[in-house]
Amino acid sequence: MSFVDTSYTAAESEAMDAALTAALAGPRGANPLVGAVILSPDGEQLATGYHRGAGTAHAEADAISEARKKGIDIVGTTMVVTLEPCNHVGRTGPCAQAIIAAGIAKVIYAVDDPHDPAAGGARTLSAAGVEVISGLEGEKALDLNRDWFDAVAAKRPFVTLHIAQTLDSRIAAVDGTSQWISCPESLADNHGLRGLIDAILVGTGTVLVDDPRLTARTPDGELSAHQPIRAVMGLRDVPQDAAVRGNDGRFVHLPTRDPAEALGMLFEKGVRHLMVEGGSSILSTFLAADLVDELIVYLAPTLLGSGTPALNDLGITTLADAQHWSWDEAGGGAVRILGNDLRLHLRSPRGAASIIKNSIPGSEAAEYVTGGH
Numbered sequence: 001m002s003f004v005d006t007s008y009t010a011a012e013s014e015a016m017d018a019a020l021t022a023a024l025a026g027p028r029g030a031n032p033l034v035g036a037v038i039l040s041p042d043g044e045q046l047a048t049g050y051h052r053g054a055g056t057a058h059a060e061a062d063a064i065s066e067a068r069k070k071g072i073d074i075v076g077t078t079m080v081v082t083l084e085p086c087n088h089v090g091r092t093g094p095c096a097q098a099i100i101a102a103g104i105a106k107v108i109y110a111v112d113d114p115h116d117p118a119a120g121g122a123r124t125l126s127a128a129g130v131e132v133i134s135g136l137e138g139e140k141a142l143d144l145n146r147d148w149f150d151a152v153a154a155k156r157p158f159v160t161l162h163i164a165q166t167l168d169s170r171i172a173a174v175d176g177t178s179q180w181i182s183c184p185e186s187l188a189d190n191h192g193l194r195g196l197i198d199a200i201l202v203g204t205g206t207v208l209v210d211d212p213r214l215t216a217r218t219p220d221g222e223l224s225a226h227q228p229i230r231a232v233m234g235l236r237d238v239p240q241d242a243a244v245r246g247n248d249g250r251f252v253h254l255p256t257r258d259p260a261e262a263l264g265m266l267f268e269k270g271v272r273h274l275m276v277e278g279g280s281s282i283l284s285t286f287l288a289a290d291l292v293d294e295l296i297v298y299l300a301p302t303l304l305g306s307g308t309p310a311l312n313d314l315g316i317t318t319l320a321d322a323q324h325w326s327w328d329e330a331g332g333g334a335v336r337i338l339g340n341d342l343r344l345h346l347r348s349p350r351g352a353a354s355i356i357k358n359s360i361p362g363s364e365a366a367e368y369v370t371g372g373h
Helices: 010-023 059-069 095-102 121-127 138-144 146-154 184-194 204-210 259-268 280-288 353-359
Strands: 035-039 045-050 078-081 106-109 131-134 158-165 170-172 199-203 229-233 251-254 273-276 294-299 335-338 341-347
Touching: 010 035, 010 045, 010 059, 010 078, 010 106, 010 138, 035 059, 045 059, 059 078, 059 095, 095 121, 106 121, 121 131, 138 146, 146 158, 158 170, 158 184, 158 280, 184 294, 184 335, 184 341, 199 204, 199 259, 199 280, 204 229, 204 280, 229 259, 251 259, 273 280
Parallel strands: 078 106, 106 131, 158 273, 158 294, 199 229, 199 273, 229 251
Antiparallel strands: 035 045, 035 078, 294 341, 335 341
């Protein structure tokens, strides 16, 4: 069933632009970026919401909550949202039911939800008497989350790759020392990310050389409430006394050198957002395989002149084949100063053309199995 209309008011178009902008405030990862705006019958923007990450209120519920905090009556209003309202109970309740309960009369959304358990919100709304229209700014909404759509379609985790390096792209000195290239503020930021992801992955080489714990820790060194699965990829055995094993049952060894196979193994374990860290080999393997959705680089104002490079050969022999990443304003901005370091945030160079073609509302090719917001 398709809910498509091309007749939108100027106020509705402006509200969708505002929702797309609001969505960028959220973090990328296992869930898509989503924004929502509630419009009065005369086109006034009454409240705005966005999704702040897994386990938090969805954009629709956030906008409804914001309106209620302001004491605004939203019965009979219009909600404009960047993604089809969800229809399932996950960590939060279904947005479709929240919209119905709030008395909202009309919903305009940009693009269908590809997550099978979450999809169908439009049908539920329509069956309850809510007017439903889709397609407004659909291409912009798809581009906003094109990497997430890629991961959903491939049934793999969304992949964030993290590099902490010097100005001359070194991750360790000649003698192997690497602690700490990043400043304390960058380390704290990285541990904050670890507290949000489902799993963190390094290669066996990193384990044998650095013996990392791969835990998420607070600035004072205490363990964070949420701990990611600690994954080690490689054919070599992980020593029984390796710190990464821990004692909480959240360690997994992935006996493969194939990054796609490793992602498949983690997906089967319920991992939907993976952060790849470690040495040059593992970083380069994922980049060369085009399996990185998000790149976060902590750039220290330090020069070594020699030592371990951040990346190995990616198989690129001419400038025409170079990977051209895009600056990403989501989740705090493309470039931030953290202490003495720069934090660079980039999106993958993959294009969105095939996603747009296969994901427009009503497309028979829009068949996805996992993800959801």
